[in-house]
Amino acid sequence: MSRTDACVDFLQRLIRTRSMPGQEADIAALLVSEMRSLGYDEVSADAAGNVIGLVRGSGDAPSILFNTHLDHVDAGDPNDWPHDPFGGELHDGVIWGRGAVDIKGPLAAQVYGIAALINGDRPPGDVYVTAVVQEEVGGLGARYMAETLEADLIMVGEPSRNEVRRGHRGRVELQARVRGRMAHASMTDIGRNPLTVLGRFLTLLEGMDHPHDPNLGTGTIAPTLIRTDQTSANVIPGEAHLTLDCRTIGGQGADALKEVLIPLLKSCEIEGTTGDILNPEEERASYAGLKMTYGAEHPALSLPADHRAVQTAVAVLAGPLGAAPPVGVWDFATDGGHFAEAGMTVVGFGPGDDRLAHTVNEHIQVTELERGLHGNTALAREWAVTFAAGG
Numbered sequence: 001m002s003r004t005d006a007c008v009d010f011l012q013r014l015i016r017t018r019s020m021p022g023q024e025a026d027i028a029a030l031l032v033s034e035m036r037s038l039g040y041d042e043v044s045a046d047a048a049g050n051v052i053g054l055v056r057g058s059g060d061a062p063s064i065l066f067n068t069h070l071d072h073v074d075a076g077d078p079n080d081w082p083h084d085p086f087g088g089e090l091h092d093g094v095i096w097g098r099g100a101v102d103i104k105g106p107l108a109a110q111v112y113g114i115a116a117l118i119n120g121d122r123p124p125g126d127v128y129v130t131a132v133v134q135e136e137v138g139g140l141g142a143r144y145m146a147e148t149l150e151a152d153l154i155m156v157g158e159p160s161r162n163e164v165r166r167g168h169r170g171r172v173e174l175q176a177r178v179r180g181r182m183a184h185a186s187m188t189d190i191g192r193n194p195l196t197v198l199g200r201f202l203t204l205l206e207g208m209d210h211p212h213d214p215n216l217g218t219g220t221i222a223p224t225l226i227r228t229d230q231t232s233a234n235v236i237p238g239e240a241h242l243t244l245d246c247r248t249i250g251g252q253g254a255d256a257l258k259e260v261l262i263p264l265l266k267s268c269e270i271e272g273t274t275g276d277i278l279n280p281e282e283e284r285a286s287y288a289g290l291k292m293t294y295g296a297e298h299p300a301l302s303l304p305a306d307h308r309a310v311q312t313a314v315a316v317l318a319g320p321l322g323a324a325p326p327v328g329v330w331d332f333a334t335d336g337g338h339f340a341e342a343g344m345t346v347v348g349f350g351p352g353d354d355r356l357a358h359t360v361n362e363h364i365q366v367t368e369l370e371r372g373l374h375g376n377t378a379l380a381r382e383w384a385v386t387f388a389a390g391g
Helices: 003-015 025-038 104-115 140-148 194-206 254-266 308-321 336-341 366-388
Strands: 042-045 051-055 064-069 094-096 127-132 153-156 164-168 170-179 220-228 239-248 274-278 281-285 291-295 327-330 345-349 363-365
Touching: 003 025, 003 094, 003 104, 003 366, 025 042, 025 051, 025 104, 025 127, 051 104, 064 104, 064 140, 064 336, 064 366, 094 366, 104 127, 104 366, 127 140, 140 291, 140 336, 153 336, 153 366, 164 308, 170 194, 170 254, 194 220, 194 239, 194 254, 194 274, 239 254, 254 274, 308 345, 308 366, 336 345, 345 366, 363 366
Parallel strands: 064 127, 064 153, 153 345, 164 327
Antiparallel strands: 042 051, 051 127, 094 363, 164 345, 170 239, 170 274, 220 239, 281 291
């Protein structure tokens, strides 16, 4: 069986192994078994349940940590899919299913791309291949790994269409909470409806000016969920909550956003209501039992286009890809922000069309998977040395 065929087979098995956040035990076991069968020098799972494979280098070149994640988002109604979302079916050179692009295709391409160096020319420095837990819900696994495993260069394998990515906006999830006065819905003079306040607030959000970054673009705030303390339709609620998905540029964290949004919400209050902007924290537990409490926040990630790590990755990939790949930024946040916040140098590269992520048409072409596989092999063999030499 060719390396590409083996990679395809592995991807199909990954897709057939469901791995929602907090439920990654089975896929972690599959990954550990595959890495061991491929001959990785060390394979283990850390306290969070992250899987870590190591291929030892032959010299003292900088170390590289290749990174993806184990979890995926909900598939929704399987009847909406053209093929079984957990079938891993191969049709006309295309592999279908939840995770084909985000993130099991890139994971398979990293595992098999780096394995190509085990029985041949060893990489010049140590190479780690890692897959973390709970990326889709705030990054518990990456937060833990950024504190416990350090490497000189990080290659995040989120789908990039086999192009190089040098950053992304961050993500902060906030909650606008308004308290009013509960009453019978027929007695609007007695009640103080918090939804009225949120309605005014939503109108002001539409007209907000957002900061712009020449590398990452413009920040955005999208209202996504709304709920009240009521399940009865004939009651004016006493409290209402609005979830805000904030896409941020560098230096724009939760506190900075609250400084802007709290006065805006306060200006929308009516008599008898009070509003506040919260950054709610939640305790999460990994399948391995590690617990962490944090807010839903991914830091922004940004490297200049002429950064040495970016340019050397482009130069290395030009060989296996046949031409220098374009350089851009992701629209979505990744775990790379956690590694960058810990002081590590982070670049992105992975097969798969990111526009298919989280959709019912998620699929990856075998030819694109193969290009990603060869790209990862070249990066593991040449990126660190080229980077250390200055390009």
